[in-house]
Amino acid sequence: MNIVYLHSHDTGRYVQPYGYAVPTPEIQMLAAEGIVFRQAFCAAPTCSPSRAALLTGQAAHGSGMLGLAHRGWALADYRQHLVHTLRGAGYTTVLAGVQHVAADTSAIGYDRVLDVADCQASTVAPAAAAFILNAPTHSFFLDVGFFETHREFPEPASEDERYCRPPAPLPDTPETRRDMAGYLASARALDRGVGIVLDALDEAGLDDSTLVLCTTDHGLAFPGMKCSLTDHGIGVMLSVRGPNRENDFRGGTVSDPLVSQIDVFPTICDLLGIDRPAWLQGQSLLPLVRGETAEVNEAIFAEVTYHAAYDPQRAARTTRWKYIRRYEERNGPVLPNVDDGPSKGLWLAHGWRDRAQPPEQLYDLRFDPNEAHNLATDPAHAEPLAEMRDRLDRWMHDTADPLLDGPVGPPPGREIRVNDVDGMSPRDPTRILTAPGQ
Numbered sequence: 001m002n003i004v005y006l007h008s009h010d011t012g013r014y015v016q017p018y019g020y021a022v023p024t025p026e027i028q029m030l031a032a033e034g035i036v037f038r039q040a041f042c043a044a045p046t047c048s049p050s051r052a053a054l055l056t057g058q059a060a061h062g063s064g065m066l067g068l069a070h071r072g073w074a075l076a077d078y079r080q081h082l083v084h085t086l087r088g089a090g091y092t093t094v095l096a097g098v099q100h101v102a103a104d105t106s107a108i109g110y111d112r113v114l115d116v117a118d119c120q121a122s123t124v125a126p127a128a129a130a131f132i133l134n135a136p137t138h139s140f141f142l143d144v145g146f147f148e149t150h151r152e153f154p155e156p157a158s159e160d161e162r163y164c165r166p167p168a169p170l171p172d173t174p175e176t177r178r179d180m181a182g183y184l185a186s187a188r189a190l191d192r193g194v195g196i197v198l199d200a201l202d203e204a205g206l207d208d209s210t211l212v213l214c215t216t217d218h219g220l221a222f223p224g225m226k227c228s229l230t231d232h233g234i235g236v237m238l239s240v241r242g243p244n245r246e247n248d249f250r251g252g253t254v255s256d257p258l259v260s261q262i263d264v265f266p267t268i269c270d271l272l273g274i275d276r277p278a279w280l281q282g283q284s285l286l287p288l289v290r291g292e293t294a295e296v297n298e299a300i301f302a303e304v305t306y307h308a309a310y311d312p313q314r315a316a317r318t319t320r321w322k323y324i325r326r327y328e329e330r331n332g333p334v335l336p337n338v339d340d341g342p343s344k345g346l347w348l349a350h351g352w353r354d355r356a357q358p359p360e361q362l363y364d365l366r367f368d369p370n371e372a373h374n375l376a377t378d379p380a381h382a383e384p385l386a387e388m389r390d391r392l393d394r395w396m397h398d399t400a401d402p403l404l405d406g407p408v409g410p411p412p413g414r415e416i417r418v419n420d421v422d423g424m425s426p427r428d429p430t431r432i433l434t435a436p437g438q
Helices: 025-033 047-056 082-088 121-133 158-163 174-203 261-272 342-349 379-398
Strands: 002-008 035-037 092-097 140-145 210-216 238-241 253-255 300-306 310-317 321-326 360-364 416-418 431-433
Touching: 002 174, 025 174, 025 210, 025 238, 047 261, 047 300, 082 092, 082 140, 082 261, 092 121, 121 140, 121 174, 158 174, 174 210, 174 342, 210 261, 310 379, 321 379, 360 379
Parallel strands: 002 140, 002 210, 035 253, 092 140
Antiparallel strands: 035 238, 210 238, 300 310, 310 321, 321 360, 416 431
């Protein structure tokens, strides 16, 4: 069985299979042939930590990736990356495009890295397709990373700008519509790239021998989404199509139980019939898709430590409740952790910088799916608040979260580039952060 891992930047669930008016017919076709996980979540709504969690099968802090790879963070042990387990099972491992878990790709350990001029889908997809059409006769793992739908967005189509709907956290204004129209243009480019890869599998006759996973790192690069622990930030698309018509991951079905991206690694191990590495913290999805259990996760967990700036937060989510805790006392948002764009400009123009950020948040997701009404200070909800606090505390202890010992800095010997938390933009000047005594 071959494995193709398709992943994008900053897409959340804003694609056609999740009911949004985002024309992505190739992603829709993949979903129609496989399984769509409607309640899939990343482990961290920031680029490198999210990818590291999926590819090591553990919490971002467990992997060592507490911030962005291009700003100095790294995996604690690159032997925990999925490619090493797959190589041990006889796979050739190949990268095309974005990886974002190492400043130097050679540190990861792929057998082959395809030569691409940039990471746009229009460049990466043809390179991945060429590999597929000349693939080795033995099993391969092809990691295909697209830059889309990261900012800066392409020029939007005029009809999109007139008629599109901004994402859920934002008001419907000319600024947000134009911003979303740019996202739609980027999503179209992403979808074309996915289609090129899927067509190559079909042309090569590998459809029935290839597992295809299609996902993204986290929510859209809009305020209140990327780098946010609400579902707008941690909710992700996840479609899986199995390698033959009778496979568990076939049939155009939908799965609603809670799923985390850290569940991908153990699922692959079970599909291949190989031992799971001891560090894995996720759950195999096979019992779920086979109907052997109603759920594999009572709760999922997510975190932010560093993005452009330090803003430590942790979250626990069940089907009913979401609990978010902040660990730094500050009144306003950490603006460098929000990508610049028209929507951010709109919020800033209306006083966003001065809006208070509560230290704790509790949301009843059955009545408040947009997580707009914080119940953490409501005495009537003291019981679920205590329960969710306890869930989060237990998870942090079970996974040895370094935040339990106080503020988190870089490990010894590593320099991290950070923005000032009181700044305005990730493009502002940065400073170097080192371990104490270094």
